[in-house]
Amino acid sequence: MSDQPLRAVVAEDQALLRVGLTRILEACGFTVVAAVADAAELAGLLGSPDVDVAVLDVRMPPTFTNEGLRAAIAARTARPGLPVLVLSQYVEPLYARELLASGQGAVGYLLKDRVADVDNFIASVRQVADGGTVLDPEVVATLVGGGRDERLARLTPREVEALTLMAEGRSNAAIAARMFVTEKAVGKHINSIFTKLDLPQASDDNRRVLAVLAWLDGNT
Amino acid sequence: MINEIRPLGPATITRVDRPGIMERLRVTGLGLGLALAMPVTLLLGILSLLVWPLLLVVVGFGLAQAVVPASHVSARLHRAVASRLLAAEIPAECADTTGLNPFSRSLVWLRDPARWRDFAHLWFASTGGLVMSALPAMLIAGPVVHVIGFLISPGSFWMVLLFLSGPMLLAWWFVTLPLARARATADRAILGVSRIEQLEQRVAEVAESRTEALDHSAAEVRRIERDLHDGAQARIATVGMNVGLAEKLMATDPEAAAELLREAREATVSALEDLRTVVRGIHPPVLADRGLVGAVEALAVALPLPVTVSVEIDPLPAPVESALYFAVAECLANTMKHSEARRAWISGSHDGTRARIVVGDDGVGGANPNGLGLTGVAKRLGAFDGTMELSSPPGGPTEVTMEVPCPTSPSGPS
Numbered sequence: 206m207s208d209q210p211l212r213a214v215v216a217e218d219q220a221l222l223r224v225g226l227t228r229i230l231e232a233c234g235f236t237v238v239a240a241v242a243d244a245a246e247l248a249g250l251l252g253s254p255d256v257d258v259a260v261l262d263v264r265m266p267p268t269f270t271n272e273g274l275r276a277a278i279a280a281r282t283a284r285p286g287l288p289v290l291v292l293s294q295y296v297e298p299l300y301a302r303e304l305l306a307s308g309q310g311a312v313g314y315l316l317k318d319r320v321a322d323v324d325n326f327i328a329s330v331r332q333v334a335d336g337g338t339v340l341d342p343e344v345v346a347t348l349v350g351g352g353r354d355e356r357l358a359r360l361t362p363r364e365v366e367a368l369t370l371m372a373e374g375r376s377n378a379a380i381a382a383r384m385f386v387t388e389k390a391v392g393k394h395i396n397s398i399f400t401k402l403d404l405p406q407a408s409d410d411n412r413r414v415l416a417v418l419a420w421l422d423g424n425t
Numbered sequence: 426m427i428n429e430i431r432p433l434g435p436a437t438i439t440r441v442d443r444p445g446i447m448e449r450l451r452v453t454g455l456g457l458g459l460a461l462a463m464p465v466t467l468l469l470g471i472l473s474l475l476v477w478p479l480l481l482v483v484v485g486f487g488l489a490q491a492v493v494p495a496s497h498v499s500a501r502l503h504r505a506v507a508s509r510l511l512a513a514e515i516p517a518e519c520a521d522t523t524g525l526n527p528f529s530r531s532l533v534w535l536r537d538p539a540r541w542r543d544f545a546h547l548w549f550a551s552t553g554g555l556v557m558s559a560l561p562a563m564l565i566a567g568p569v570v571h572v573i574g575f576l577i578s579p580g581s582f583w584m585v586l587l588f589l590s591g592p593m594l595l596a597w598w599f600v601t602l603p604l605a606r607a608r609a610t611a612d613r614a615i616l617g618v619s620r621i622e623q624l625e626q627r628v629a630e631v632a633e634s635r636t637e638a639l640d641h642s643a644a645e646v647r648r649i650e651r652d653l654h655d656g657a658q659a660r661i662a663t664v665g666m667n668v669g670l671a672e673k674l675m676a677t678d679p680e681a682a683a684e685l686l687r688e689a690r691e692a693t694v695s696a697l698e699d700l701r702t703v704v705r706g707i708h709p710p711v712l713a714d715r716g717l718v719g720a721v722e723a724l725a726v727a728l729p730l731p732v733t734v735s736v737e738i739d740p741l742p743a744p745v746e747s748a749l750y751f752a753v754a755e756c757l758a759n760t761m762k763h764s765e766a767r768r769a770w771i772s773g774s775h776d777g778t779r780a781r782i783v784v785g786d787d788g789v790g791g792a793n794p795n796g797l798g799l800t801g802v803a804k805r806l807g808a809f810d811g812t813m814e815l816s817s818p819p820g821g822p823t824e825v826t827m828e829v830p831c832p833t834s835p836s837g838p839s
Contacts, residue, residue, distance in 0.1 A: 219655065219659045221660065221663040221692070222663055225667060226666065228666075229669070229670050232670060233673075264654070269651070294654055294658050294662065317662040318662065320662070320665065320669065321665030321666055321668060321669040322669060323669040323670055323673045324673070326669075
């Protein structure tokens with residue numbers, strides 16, 4: 206965490222939620238540089254270098270379908286690595302995959318319900334701003350069990366559990382705490398996952414994202 | 426005159442008595458009438474044929490303007506007689522040509538099966554039809570002529586004919602009714618819309634109303650999803666946010682936390698209101714509880730102007746009740762929005778085959794039948810083969826008549 210407050214953009218067409226999000230972010234030490242109601246306004250803002258993280262709704266005017274998602278992907282194409290956290294009232298694994306495929310890391314996809322757990326939500330925003338990946342447990346849960354990728358079938362249940370938590374954007378320490386094992390054991394699980402998924406040698410962060418992507422590919 | 430023709434009696438009456446003779450005489454007379462129309466039908470038939478070569482020298486178009494409508498009149502008369510005799514409707518429909526110039530009108534006629542049926546009928550009426558209709562009259566006139574002839578110049582010629590008169594009368598007795606029936610049936614077969622055409626029309630109507638019903642229900646589902654997404658779901662998400670933040674601020678800023686909780690409580694109230702609105706839009710509870718009559722009364726009570734309600738309809742199948750309910754609701758909403766009415770009325774009845782509801786008001790009239798609301802009503806009812814008619818002259822009153830063919834449901838809403 207840097208000393209400077211993080212600068213956030215909020216895009217949400219429903220006034221109540223926009224105000225709520227802004228309030229929460231500001232109460233937790235963010236500077237909300239803009240809170241907008243539609244994708245057109247958002248697109249202009251995302252180009253600005255003054256934005257550290259964007260929190261946006263999938264569905265916005267004018268078509269009320271998925272312009273938030275498309276704006277996020279477009280912005281990340283223009284400015285790779287721009288941290289974007291997408292919020293929605295439904296989570297759709299397909300959208301999760303599109304987001305993850307839009308660049309490595311610095312993305313999040315959460316149900317709006319999660320905002321109510323303020324501390325966790327803020328942690329997720331910070332994680333995305335730091336380049337991490339956060340997926341909603343709901344997406345993760347939808348994906349568990351329906352695996353088609355045979356590489357995934359090689360994973361042990363414990364490894365699946367570790368991969369699930371990894372997909373939710375948790376650090377090794379957090380995964381260790383959840384699984385009631387040492388961080389070292391988590392490291393072992395994760396290395397084993399990388400091997401079983403035939404992931405190329407690269408930085409750990411990158412491989413974590415690839416692992417999640419492989420998993421999404423096998424499940425959607 | 427034609428409307429006074431009674432249906433044919435059964436051809437099996439063989440007892441020689443007064444009603445039997447009278448019936449046969451009546452039918453013989455009718456046949457004679459039809460036979461006397463032959464010169465006209467024959468003339469029209471020949472003229473119709475002449476139209477073709479004359480089209481080349483343009484005169485044909487002018488001739489067609491006279492011949493085709495005249496043939497149609499002839500066909501209509503024959504159809505009316507046959508339909509009275511058979512006591513059955515003979516459906517007929519020809520393409521609309523109002524407002525067309527003679528040239529394009531001729532082209533429409535050329536493509537219209539009804540006009541070709543008229544043409545075919547002219548020739549049937551002038552040939553086979555003539556024989557069928559004239560025969561009974563000849564069979565009964567023959568003996569009379571023979572008797573007179575024998576009396577005037579007794580001789581072997583008239584003698585032989587006189588002997589033939591017996592069999593002729595016998596034949597008259599037996600063939601008159603079957604021939605009349607055959608003639609009427611043939612007229613019906615030639616002039617009536619064929620079964621296939623009827624079915625084609627019906628299928629086209631059903632396909633259209635099905636498409637409309639599907640569009641309508643897809644739009645409804647989409648609307649419900651939007652209402653939930655923008656309403657209740659958003660509000661409940663807000664409650665979560667507010668409560669979450671309040672929890673966080675409880676220790677540091679209790680006043681702000683209390684304010685957030687108050688907002689959250691208000692949001693739950695609005696979320697419930699939203700849910701109720703959505704539910705009302707799907708299936709109004711009062712419709713479930715009280716059926717159509719009660720639900721329509723409930724609609725009327727909710728309006729800020731006096732509404733006279735007299736709906737006497739036994740329970741209908743649930744989907745029809747729902748369609749009629751929303752149709753009435755839409756009409757009343759229009760009344761409130763556009764009519765400036767001082768009072769309104771709703772009447773409803775069921776005649777055993779069709780449910781009929783009329784919604785009217787004494788407002789300014791001039792309602793637009795192509796407005797979104799009324800078109801929606803027509804589509805909703807169309808799914809059940811129902812119809813909607815709007816009468817809204819400028820200055821009012823406005824009346825919307827909705828009819829849905831359907832039996833009353835024995836079980837009704839529970």
